[in-house]
Amino acid sequence: MSQQLVANVVVLAAIYALVSAGYVLVYRVSRVLNLAHGELMMVGAYLLVATAGLFSGNPLVGLLLAAVCGLVMGIAVYAVLMRWMTGEAVLASVLITIALGILLRGLSILIWTTQQLYPAATFGWHNPPVAIGPGVRISAASVAIVILAAAVYAALFVFLQFTRWGVRMRAAGQNPLLAEQRGIRLHGVYAFAWGLSTFTASLAGMLLALDSGVESTMATIGLKAFPAALVGGLDSLFGAVIGAVIVAAAEIAAIQYVNPLLSDVVPFVVLLIVLAIRPWGLFGSREQLDRV
């Protein structure tokens, strides 16, 4: 029983970690809090529904195409919308992401209705349960989520640490003025950060859709991943993983031992506790915090 709980925590933590990576990427590079992240994740899942309809015989092509569309979507959001908010007040840029979220929610219902859709069924895949220990079973899609989360974080670490674009991204995040003076095109870096952020969120959305289908409430999962990013520290990718584990463990424990209704509120209670004690998060940098 308790081993099953641990497995559930790991799976939920992997989902939160995958999603919160996007919050951290965008915040770290451009100091924008993207409250449309959950909706972008949901649209990513719907993209898989769309490609599944086109390539029902070829799941890999469908997945890859949808993932690329997710990347393009993020870049498009920056190019069309967020670009104009550079240098604007914090409130304005947060509000515009909220407005974008509402727009995406409306559009996705108009296109895909409010019904629960199952791209896995379109691919003819049944998502079998996998035994990962004595009496411990999780779905195959959940295993994929955990593996993917690990792979994405490893790739992001290598990317930010060793590649040219990764260094540019860190530089832009540390000091936009100096970065620009060194010839880094900030708009390009920001657009790429948005693309990566939406890409990782879309991946999470797609695997969740393969696991249990997608409907318009999936955006809530994206919002619940935000506390994970903040608990770890909004500008720390490593922190996001730890935050995801903490939030997931708290949520599963509350559901199991106290009250299933707590599921939606526990992440935000953890968030409030962290804001009260250590607002810059466990691994965030203290000087970045907009403190009184």
Place this chain on the structure above:
Amino acid sequence: MSGDDAHARELAMLGTARAQVRFAVVLAILVALPFVATPFQLDLANQVLLASIGALALMLLTGFAGLISLGTAGLLAAGAYTVGVLVREVGAPFWLTLPAAAAIGACLGLIFGLPSLRLRGLYLAISTLGLHFVVVYLGGEYEARATLSTGIMIDSPSIAGWTLSSGRAWYFVLLGFAALAVLISVNLHRTRTGRAWRALRERDVVAGALGIDVQRFKLMAFVVSATMTAVAGALFAYFRNFVSIDAFSLYLTVQYVAMIIIGGMGSIPGAVLGAAFVIVFPYAIEAIAGYLPARFGNMVFALDYAAFGVVMILFLLLEPDGLIGIWQRMRNWYVARRAGAAPMKARR
């Protein structure tokens, strides 16, 4: 002219004959409205008046004091649930529940405001968002405990055998509350408190250096705003005869934030204009949806979401001063034209 006279003129709200005439005209229109409006229009007007109270409360906090809050829906829910619980559990009359809602609102305002002493900007918005979820959870938990799958029914308030239920009666009650909210806002705005809030909005460190008690005025902004919002929530419960936690989603908060953006940040008439815009907007979309293919006609709420998102984005990008900004530009243009000068360039 002595200094006292100047001060008196400053304090007089309707100092000039022109202002008095304008006030009389507006008052006459507002009083005449329920006698010429259809029941549907009257209901719309009531909704606008109710929303104006919440919008003014948020305008005090965000527009005047510069403190960002995403907690409006949570505070409205707190007010509505105070009424719901008191009516259901002890059958309390409205003259007890309204002050109780105000008291709960004030306490919550203090709690919502505490993070503002340490946090600023983004982090403050997030902490109020977290509190929103906590309040909504408590409401949902109460509904679940009381096994109320559909929400709480609330009888219309009655006094000495007379029941407040007709749209016209509600109109005058809500007009009174909205007028009170405007009066409170105007007075807070133009006195010492309002000046302190504006200083806080520009830069709280400088405000502190000028001798303003930063913590006190920040908490005061939250408490005043939350009290007004909770009373609006209580009125909402009586107005609808029904409280359900589903009504207090994050989308409601977004609607209130949109009201003060669309109306015009930092403007009292802007809050009322924005409330009217946001309340009427879904009905306009519904009317337009009638002309669209049936496929869209069946999903009016989704169309409403999408269109609302677009309108919010357009205002944020193109007209950050909101409807009031547009109005002022038009007036400037008209005045300049009458004076024979070239139209003034738009203020950005």
